[in-house]
Amino acid sequence: MLKPYVCVACEKIILAKDNVASLINLFSKIIVAVPTNSPDIPRNAVAPKEWAIFSSWDTELGDELKDYEFCTQIFYPDGTPFGEPGKVRIPIDPGKRAQVTVQIPAFPIGQTGLYTVKTWIEEGQTKVFGPIGFGIELAVVQQDRAQ
Amino acid sequence: MPYTCPVCGYKDLPSPPRDYEICPSCGTEFEYHDARRGHAELRERWVQNGAIWHSRVVNRPVGWNPWLQLLRAGLGFSVPRLFVDMRLQSGPMILLNKVDGARDLENLVELSC
Numbered sequence: 709m710l711k712p713y714v715c716v717a718c719e720k721i722i723l724a725k726d727n728v729a730s731l732i733n734l735f736s737k738i739i740v741a742v743p744t745n746s747p748d749i750p751r752n753a754v755a756p757k758e759w760a761i762f763s764s765w766d767t768e769l770g771d772e773l774k775d776y777e778f779c780t781q782i783f784y785p786d787g788t789p790f791g792e793p794g795k796v797r798i799p800i801d802p803g804k805r806a807q808v809t810v811q812i813p814a815f816p817i818g819q820t821g822l823y824t825v826k827t828w829i830e831e832g833q834t835k836v837f838g839p840i841g842f843g844i845e846l847a848v849v850q851q852d853r854a855q
Numbered sequence: 856m857p858y859t860c861p862v863c864g865y866k867d868l869p870s871p872p873r874d875y876e877i878c879p880s881c882g883t884e885f886e887y888h889d890a891r892r893g894h895a896e897l898r899e900r901w902v903q904n905g906a907i908w909h910s911r912v913v914n915r916p917v918g919w920n921p922w923l924q925l926l927r928a929g930l931g932f933s934v935p936r937l938f939v940d941m942r943l944q945s946g947p948m949i950l951l952n953k954v955d956g957a958r959d960l961e962n963l964v965e966l967s968c
Contacts, residue, residue, distance in 0.1 A: 733945070737944040741941075741942070753937055755941050814922065
């Protein structure tokens with residue numbers, strides 16, 4: 709059975725030839741600066757800024773024969789989901805730690821507060837582990853255009 | 856095999872975008888609406904009208920977001936620009952089971968990282 713090793717949000721992931729991942733700019737807070745006196749940000753607005761969820765899993769013998777999927781879902785601070793749940797197959801080599809990356813093309817900015825990233829593992833459409841996850845705080849500040 | 860709407864990027868069309876198939880997301884009726892107008896023009900109209908889910912028969916997918924859909928389809932140039940500046944900050948990781956608002960999430964396990 710897979711056991712979680714790490715699960716984080718970062719701006720970019722660079723994979724070396726040997727599949728070693730370099731995580732660029734891990735983050736847990738987003739500050740959105742808007743011009744002073746600008747209208748409210750629409751509730752469904754997104755900032756088209758690509759980011760990624762990286763997770764790594766300790767494996768045990770036999771896991772390589774199973775078809776695990778890494779599932780993710782992002783929630784607004786009020787608990788409503790943002791986007792549909794994402795599912796990515798986890799490639800597993802025997803005796804090696806497994807890792808999986810989910811690229812997300814935008815971040816929701818329609819609500820301030822704590823967004824939650826929930827992740828879990830499915831095998832054959834059945835949840836076999838989780839959910840686990842983390843939060844990302846989003847704050848909006850006003851600033852003059854000249855700044 | 857599902858098909859993708861060339862107007863709004865909805866990726867679960869049950870049939871190819873032709874033969875009067877109607878996209879539940881943007882409402883384009885293929886070979887009718889796009890007979891005289893290009894897909895880009897139809898997309899622009901849909902966006903200008905708020906990019907609202909069209910169908911009353913097909914339910915809007917949970918968490919559906921029109922801008923995310925456009926971005927995932929490679930049509931991000933149609934997403935309205937907001938004049939915002941974004942900064943990402945690192946800091947202590949906020950684990951869900953340490954957060955008041957996450958109490959409704961069941962079976963949480965703390966990550967060791």
